Amino acid sequence: MKATNTVCLFAAAGLALTLAGCGDAGIYGKVKPEYDLVANQDKKVLIWVEAPRSAAADVDAAEKLAASLYDHLVARARIKPNNVQVQSDSRTAAPDGVQTPEAAARQAGTQLVLMVRIEEYELLPMNIRNYHFGRMATRSLLLDVQANQPVWPKSGQGKVHDIAIELGQGDRAAILSQMSASTAHCIVRNLYPIVKMYYKNSDERISIQEAFEMETF
Numbered sequence: 001m002k003a004t005n006t007v008c009l010f011a012a013a014g015l016a017l018t019l020a021g022c023g024d025a026g027i028y029g030k031v032k033p034e035y036d037l038v039a040n041q042d043k044k045v046l047i048w049v050e051a052p053r054s055a056a057a058d059v060d061a062a063e064k065l066a067a068s069l070y071d072h073l074v075a076r077a078r079i080k081p082n083n084v085q086v087q088s089d090s091r092t093a094a095p096d097g098v099q100t101p102e103a104a105a106r107q108a109g110t111q112l113v114l115m116v117r118i119e120e121y122e123l124l125p126m127n128i129r130n131y132h133f134g135r136m137a138t139r140s141l142l143l144d145v146q147a148n149q150p151v152w153p154k155s156g157q158g159k160v161h162d163i164a165i166e167l168g169q170g171d172r173a174a175i176l177s178q179m180s181a182s183t184a185h186c187i188v189r190n191l192y193p194i195v196k197m198y199y200k201n202s203d204e205r206i207s208i209q210e211a212f213e214m215e216t217f
Contacts, residue, residue, distance in 0.1 A: 027197040035142060035152035037079055037191045043111035044083045045073070045142075048101040050117050057121035061136070064176055065116065068184035076185075077192035085110055105145045112151070116140045116187065117158075123172060123179075132175040134165040140187045152190060161186040162205040178203070 037045065049066040051057040066086050073079045085108050087101075105113040120137035139158035142151050150156040163182045168175040182203040189199055 027195075029196050030193040031189075031196050031199050033192050033194070034190045036193070037073070037077060037112075038193070040112075041080060041083055043144075044085065044109065045079070045112040045114055046101070046105045046108050046110040047073075047084065047086045048104060048113055048115045049087070050115075051121070052117070055118045055121045057118050057136075058123060058172075058176065061118060061121060061176065061180075064180040065118065065136075065138075065183060068177075068180040069114065069116065069187065072181075072184040072188040073191075076194075077188055079192075102143070102145050102148075105143075111144065111146050113143050113145055114140065114187075115143060115158075119160075120162075123175060125172075126167070128167075130169060130171065132165070132168045132170065132172060134168055134175040134179045135163065136179045136183055137162045138183055138187070142191070159187070159190070163201075163203045164205050165203055 047066050047069050049062040049069070051062040070084055070086050073084050074081050087104050087108075101113045101115045105111075117139045118136060119139055120135065122133065122135040124133050125131075126133055137160065139160050141153070141156070141158040143149070144151050153159050161183055163179050163186070165175055165178060165182075168178060170178075182201050185201050186204055
């Protein structure tokens, strides 16, 4: 009985240390960003969202996602509103017929451009009344326009996020808003110090390995 009590005491102590943030960040510790926009507020950022025809996205999907990204950068990451601009329509052509994110950033006077491309998209009504299935897969890249090099992810290949809402209650607009907000969260969480317990998103599709890494970093 005495040995059992000792084991329980050690287990309780270990739990208390974890919750207090001893030994690792703990759930209330902050995750270090891969690129810290907050610490680099001397550089303005342009949000550029595009939805090519191959994605078969709704006509308002890019606009909704861009708005969610702006809201997350300003309200959650606490980036100064004057330091964030949004390309209102990334499909708008320049005078020469081609508009690029880099050219748009230079025209807007921003040093950084957050490029997000919607690669896969579904938003379908289900047989159950007022329920929808939604999916949005994106690839994101933060580019330093002046240096002409990626700052996140540094590989330059872009970061893929896959958001799926299997049984979403609400109309098309509500589910699109939820997908956009979840996608924006998963992108922006890498760009400012975020409390660990808020890092994950329940709508995100991830592998078992990725889930394990999220629990142990």
